[in-house]
Amino acid sequence: MMAVDAVGFALCWIGAYFLRASQNHWTSRPINEITPYLTVFPVIVMMGVLNAVIFGLYIHRRRLSSLNKPSTLLKAGYHWLLYIIVVAFLFKELDLGRSVIVLAGLLGFVYLYASRNLLRWLKTKALTAGLGKVRCAIVGTGDNAREVRDFLKRHPEVGFEIVGWVARSRDESGDAENLLGTVSELKEIVRAHHIEEVFLAIGNLDTSEQIRLVNEAEVTGVNVNVVSDLFDVMSEQRTVEEVGAYPVITLRDGQRPVYQRIMKSFLDFLLGSIGFVVWILCFHWWIALLIKGDSQGPVFFAQDRVGRNGRRFRIWKYRTMLTSAPTYAVAPTEEMDPRITRFGRWLRKTSLDELPQLLNVLRGDMSIVGPRPEMPFIVDQYEPWQRRRLDVKPGLTGLWQVIGRKNLPLHLNMQYDLYYIKNQSILLDIEILLRTIPAVLKGKGAF
Numbered sequence: 193m194m195a196v197d198a199v200g201f202a203l204c205w206i207g208a209y210f211l212r213a214s215q216n217h218w219t220s221r222p223i224n225e226i227t228p229y230l231t232v233f234p235v236i237v238m239m240g241v242l243n244a245v246i247f248g249l250y251i252h253r254r255r256l257s258s259l260n261k262p263s264t265l266l267k268a269g270y271h272w273l274l275y276i277i278v279v280a281f282l283f284k285e286l287d288l289g290r291s292v293i294v295l296a297g298l299l300g301f302v303y304l305y306a307s308r309n310l311l312r313w314l315k316t317k318a319l320t321a322g323l324g325k326v327r328c329a330i331v332g333t334g335d336n337a338r339e340v341r342d343f344l345k346r347h348p349e350v351g352f353e354i355v356g357w358v359a360r361s362r363d364e365s366g367d368a369e370n371l372l373g374t375v376s377e378l379k380e381i382v383r384a385h386h387i388e389e390v391f392l393a394i395g396n397l398d399t400s401e402q403i404r405l406v407n408e409a410e411v412t413g414v415n416v417n418v419v420s421d422l423f424d425v426m427s428e429q430r431t432v433e434e435v436g437a438y439p440v441i442t443l444r445d446g447q448r449p450v451y452q453r454i455m456k457s458f459l460d461f462l463l464g465s466i467g468f469v470v471w472i473l474c475f476h477w478w479i480a481l482l483i484k485g486d487s488q489g490p491v492f493f494a495q496d497r498v499g500r501n502g503r504r505f506r507i508w509k510y511r512t513m514l515t516s517a518p519t520y521a522v523a524p525t526e527e528m529d530p531r532i533t534r535f536g537r538w539l540r541k542t543s544l545d546e547l548p549q550l551l552n553v554l555r556g557d558m559s560i561v562g563p564r565p566e567m568p569f570i571v572d573q574y575e576p577w578q579r580r581r582l583d584v585k586p587g588l589t590g591l592w593q594v595i596g597r598k599n600l601p602l603h604l605n606m607q608y609d610l611y612y613i614k615n616q617s618i619l620l621d622i623e624i625l626l627r628t629i630p631a632v633l634k635g636k637g638a639f
Contacts, residue, residue, distance in 0.1 A: 193250055193311070194241055200303045201240030201272075205233060208295035228286035232279055239275040240300065243268055249308065262623040265308060269301025305626075316349040325353040327386055329372060331405065332393035333359050336419050340391050355385050360394055375405055382412040393419040452618055456559065459621070463560050464553035471547045479510060479544065486535035489515040492548060497565035500585045505557040507565055508548035512536025520567055543632045549588050561621040562587025563609035581609045584616065594627035 216222040356370030493511040517531040539545040565586035592608035
């Protein structure tokens with residue numbers, strides 16, 4: 193990958209020069225000769241590869257979630273641009289064009305994004321075909337353990353082959369298939385079955401027992417993943433301190449700094465305005481005609497939803513269901529739901545039914561990125577911890593739409609929304625927007 197990246201960054205730098213040179217007839221001052229750009233060429237390429245090293249782009253360890261990859265690539269591309277600016281400053285006598293520098297930075301990000309997604313696609317294809325899978329055992333037979341099993345089975349691309357279960361005791365083994373033994377035999381099980389990774393998913397173990405199990409597994413050289421169902425503490429915005437002999441994890445409240453709130457409001461207005469104009473000019477009229485031609489009833493569908501701090505507002509969508517369908521009911525979780533019209537099924541598959549919500553964004557009821565707005569009858573059933581979902585404005589797109597979509601009902605995707613709230617940032621919003629496009633194009637899990 194280093195060799196490939198060296199070629200990639202070289203093409204970005206030289207390509208930026210020739211792109212700018214091709215515009216000479218449009219500019220008052222033509223670009224200078226290529227010689228100075230070739231002079232700094234080795235330095236620019238070396239800085240690109242070194243930057244990729246710094247941001248861990250050559251570390252290919254398996255991750256259960258690649259959630260942070262686009263934001264990491266965005267940071268890497270931004271820092272490469274900064275390095276080019278520094279090089280241009282240090283070699284001022286070469287008179288490197290500013291347009292070439294900016295173009296190279298943009299091309300660098302595009303290259304990183306395309307190359308890493310291609311690599312990820314190739315690895316996913318190999319893993320789905322069964323190549324290079326990691327043999328793992330799940331310690332536990334309760335709800336946490338079953339959740340881990342279901343996740344790993346739904347996502348073969350993360351690369352784990354479940355060898356079997358390890359129960360707390362023979363009495364607690366239940367109906368677990370492929371039972372390998374009990375926790376007292378963990379070391380022997382790991383060696384006998386060639387286990388490479390362990391998921392520790394027993395929720396009610398005391399501290400000393402957890403530490404013992406982790407130590408026993410690590411002695412055999414396997415990786416240990418400790419599974420927790422405390423979704424409210426799923427935050428990367430944390431620090432580790434010490435109080436006496438004990439480590440203390442400090443979690444931030446997840447609130448955005450003031451400057452990020454201002455930036456998010458500006459982006460909502462900018463993207464909402466652009467999206468509104470494109471929607472009206474390019475989509476609205478033919479969608480409206482097809483809705484009217486497909487079934488009787490209005491073009492739009494309006495419904496009360498619950499927004500930030502529990503405030504109710506009127507949400508707008510294109511009508512995708514028969515007029516006889518109840519106004520307030522749990523959203524469809526399967527493609528052939530009888531309530532959905534023929535054209536409505538396609539609208540929901542492509543998410544074009546959500547376009548009228550750009551009006552809600554411009555009115556300030558919603559944001560471009562955030563949790564989906566929920567219906568009042570579901571919010572009324574929230575437990576106190578679930579009401580954290582109402583701490584931010586709901587969004588047109590969000591984390592569970594690009595990762596979970598509707599493979600689970602909206603109110604069962606709570607952990608995605610809580611993760612977003614605890615880790616909200618402009619970079620995370622940009623990442624979600626980047627992932628929304630392929631998620632919509634694939635139509636995966638959209639009903």
